[in-house]
Amino acid sequence: MFMSRSVVRRAPEIAILLCFFLLAPAAGLSRARHADLSSWNDGPTKKAIVEFVRTTTDKASPNYVPPAERIATFDNDGTLWAEQPMYVQAMFALDRVKALAPQHPEWQTQEPFASVLKGDVKGALAGGDKALLEIVMATHAGMTTDEFQQIVKDWISTAKNPVTKHPVLEMVCQPMVELLAYLRAHGYKTFIVSGGGIEFMRPWAEQVYGVPPEQVVGSSIKTKFEIRDGKAALVRLPELNFIDDREGKPVGIYQHIGRRPIAAVGNSDGDRQMLEYTTVGFGGARLAMLVLHDDKAREFAYGPGAGLPDSHVGTFSQALYDEAKQRGWVVISMQKDWKRIFSPGH
């Protein structure tokens, strides 16, 4: 092969650059600038993370784990982004009721839709799970998966938190984005395992968290294959398929991944079984963490387990708090452990 003199002289740099471009998509190095945990304060929590990664990736360590088995699972709501005053997907559903109302004149008098359209969320949800399910099915089903993906993309690019007025995508926890990138930079495969809708997260999770669609696990409704308007499509049906919450999380993890995680991060009672599945009865190094929302000044404060106010959204109960202590799960204090909560500038 002919190479000019200057190419030969610059070959090492070229080869290293080549390395970078080849590796970037696979290892998520486009987000590697965050992989330094710089938003984490020094202290026992950060130390536990760094030590876990060191001991599982050092070939000389008795806790060494081969790359293929480095599976880390993260809850989404309240773990990777803010979940107060209500789940972002609930905001989406309510907004969609308003957007679809012109096509549904009957909603003006029919509950729970009538209350939603009057702006009375409490009234709408007075009908309990049945009302909520009706709202979800009316707003999440009936279209193809391609159409739903576009609806979510359009909505999320402008949606704002009703309390802080910040875009919801800017209320993503910066320390968690760094932790995801840090794990990936050390050969971990990072998955989202959320009680939220799998197709509500997939359209933006890659860009925001560096987690591709095939590494998102969540709740789902059924779909049906058909050729619609000359295109092969999956149509979303108004029927629950899977609830990826509580005891459903280990089930969803195994169904999608086929491997037991060795690291899992959550923030509420819905994550208990995921952390148990990751840790209970297994030797070797395990990282199990729960985010405690104890920072009223910078975010929200809730979690009766730690003496903070109760919340229907993302309950961190006394029982979970006790279990975390007993099993040695790390409780992350947003106040003490995080230098900043959201992206720089917020």
Add this chain to the structure above:
Amino acid sequence: MFMSRSVVRRAPEIAILLCFFLLAPAAGLSRARHADLSSWNDGPTKKAIVEFVRTTTDKASPNYVPPAERIATFDNDGTLWAEQPMYVQAMFALDRVKALAPQHPEWQTQEPFASVLKGDVKGALAGGDKALLEIVMATHAGMTTDEFQQIVKDWISTAKNPVTKHPVLEMVCQPMVELLAYLRAHGYKTFIVSGGGIEFMRPWAEQVYGVPPEQVVGSSIKTKFEIRDGKAALVRLPELNFIDDREGKPVGIYQHIGRRPIAAVGNSDGDRQMLEYTTVGFGGARLAMLVLHDDKAREFAYGPGAGLPDSHVGTFSQALYDEAKQRGWVVISMQKDWKRIFSPGH
């Protein structure tokens, strides 16, 4: 940074070596020795594969596809390995009935088990789907997922095809192993999408095909989370969860991957909707292929669509054959397109 003179001189080679080691686990380069399609005869089929990969990976091509969207899905039975005279998983189920019989004295007189134990497979299956389901549930449920994984690993390491007497793991199609590796070497993520059981394939698919558990999609039974004997476990329940066949294949693909494949390979009527989902109504380059088992001398010959004998296992019907022609799907002739069928030595 200090570097000795010889290190500086050898830096390009070192950087390239480094590249190789860094890339190897991600891109499956451990199997790259197979990535040359050397078991494929030159001709229109091989040319279609090479041209598809060239046009989707060349940045200057109008059909260029970014790496994240390079999704390729492969059927397993009859596509990646032999499926005659019966599905390998059916052999497994029958063997498990025999292995479990001492714990089930009632099976000596109870159908369909009594027929299985007498070696009368036809008699056992005379009860249709109900009988088959009973055999599957009796042999695939009741244990934890960890236990089932071990049972499959132990069985498959010694299982032999009843006709050829070759180990079933040596009746893996070498040209397909090469095609999987070839696609991965060009930035494709390869998935198995099988009507067979997801947990029956995962324990060996990584070693045999280079496809990790999280990239296997298949049929499944339900599981339940519990702490059993002090260990967090998923217990396999005798209840169907999902049938990943026919119209179920696009559903399973979207549920697991969240992206539409741009390449799909199958061999029977069960793969029709997967190929439609990959191709119908979408522009850009698509690779859709069906393996025709037309090589009685080296494997088996069946496929009424192409004038070959019919088969209950892996039917390639006239309707599928016609659709393949109409839509321009590639029909792979094992006889003409494959230099060898199984690993060298067979």
